[in-house]
Amino acid sequence: xxxxxxxxxxxxxxxxxxxxxxxxxxxRHTSFAIGGPADLFIVARGLAELRELLxxxxxxxxxxxxxxxxxxxxxxxxxxxxxxxxxxxxxxxIDGDGLLIVQSGAPLRxxxxxxxxxxxxxLEWAVGIPGTVGGAVAGNAGAYGGCMADAxxxxxxxxxxxxxERVDAQALEYGYRSSRIKREPRxxxxxxxxxxxxxxxPGNAQELACKVExxxxxxxxxxxxxxxxxxxxxxTELYPAGLLIEQAGxxxxxxxxxxxxxxxxxxxxNTGGATAAEVRAxxxxxxxxxxxxxxxxxEPEIEFVGQW
Numbered sequence: 426x427x428x429x430x431x432x433x434x435x436x437x438x439x440x441x442x443x444x445x446x447x448x449x450x451x452x453r454h455t456s457f458a459i460g461g462p463a464d465l466f467i468v469a470r471g472l473a474e475l476r477e478l479l480x481x482x483x484x485x486x487x488x489x490x491x492x493x494x495x496x497x498x499x500x501x502x503x504x505x506x507x508x509x510x511x512x513x514x515x516x517x518x519i520d521g522d523g524l525l526i527v528q529s530g531a532p533l534r535x536x537x538x539x540x541x542x543x544x545x546x547x548l549e550w551a552v553g554i555p556g557t558v559g560g561a562v563a564g565n566a567g568a569y570g571g572c573m574a575d576a577x578x579x580x581x582x583x584x585x586x587x588x589x590e591r592v593d594a595q596a597l598e599y600g601y602r603s604s605r606i607k608r609e610p611r612x613x614x615x616x617x618x619x620x621x622x623x624x625x626x627p628g629n630a631q632e633l634a635c636k637v638e639x640x641x642x643x644x645x646x647x648x649x650x651x652x653x654x655x656x657x658x659x660x661t662e663l664y665p666a667g668l669l670i671e672q673a674g675x676x677x678x679x680x681x682x683x684x685x686x687x688x689x690x691x692x693x694x695n696t697g698g699a700t701a702a703e704v705r706a707x708x709x710x711x712x713x714x715x716x717x718x719x720x721x722x723x724e725p726e727i728e729f730v731g732q733w
Contacts (some may be wrong), residue, residue: 428485428487429464433447438480447465451500452500454492455492456496456655458652461701461732464603465508466509467508468510479491479617481585483585488612491559491617498727499705500730505732512529513530515528525625529619533551533556533561544627547626548576550569553644564604565602577595580620581621647688651696652694656726657690657693671713674714681698683706693708
């Protein structure tokens with residue numbers, strides 16, 4: 426019996442029967458609405474479940490992919506081998522000094538709105554970001570002058586080799602839209618964030634509400650609606666990626682069902698029925714055209730996941 430079949434039997438024995446799905450299409454779980462099947466798929470409803478699922482899979486040498494809201498990734502048409510876990514762990518609490526302890530599956534946008542409403546400043550920049558805390562911590566998500574590195578004080582994660590650890594923000598080695606977690610090229614060796622401690626500061630709830638309203642309006646004006654993964658490329662040292670793509674004449678360019686947004690050129694849209702291969706081909710074309718026109722290398726902000 427192979428390791429995947431052994432894992433399936435073990436998880437059923439542990440009471441996950443009925444929730445454990447085989448060949449679940451990941452297009453149902455990504456913001457691109459693109460992605461082939463996961464060999465095995467399950468939703469973790471709490472941190473204890475998340476730790477157990479990860480631990481059992483790692484012990485059996487089965488590849489694991491932990492997903493939040495499915496943003497900022499492009500899943501291959503052939504899908505993902507091994508176990509895919511959707512993280513639905515979203516509890517949080519905040520003390521009188523503004524230290525927010527939040528589980529990694531919490532939606533960042535909702536968290537930003539809730540804390541601003543309560544009069545805590547420090548996350549209002551995130552009101553338009555659709556990902557979860559775990560992905561935001563790993564990718565140092567940011568917008569409108571703020572980023573996760575400004576707020577993170579410590580992180581609790583499960584390491585595939587060392588188990589449960591708590592590390593301070595310095596250990597994350599934050600960079601622009603990057604961290605020690607995201608820079609680990611071997612996905613099977615990446616730790617999975619369980620909780621994060623974010624330091625917020627007291628603010629005026631009314632002023633924060635006005636800022637949230639302003640940022641929401643700005644984002645609505647600039648961000649296209651539809652199936653996409655957010656910004657495709659990181660900003661270059663000198664220029665925003667969208668500006669370079671637009672100047673290269675690529676707005677509206679498409680390959681199959683994948684199209685460079687006519688509203689914001691750093692978004693690639695699934696206009697209906699786009700494949701992962703079409704999206705990736707368009708991304709590579711953009712890189713080629715921008716390099717040829719301006720000598721600027723565009724680095725993807727999204728990650729390519731699964732069997733390519």
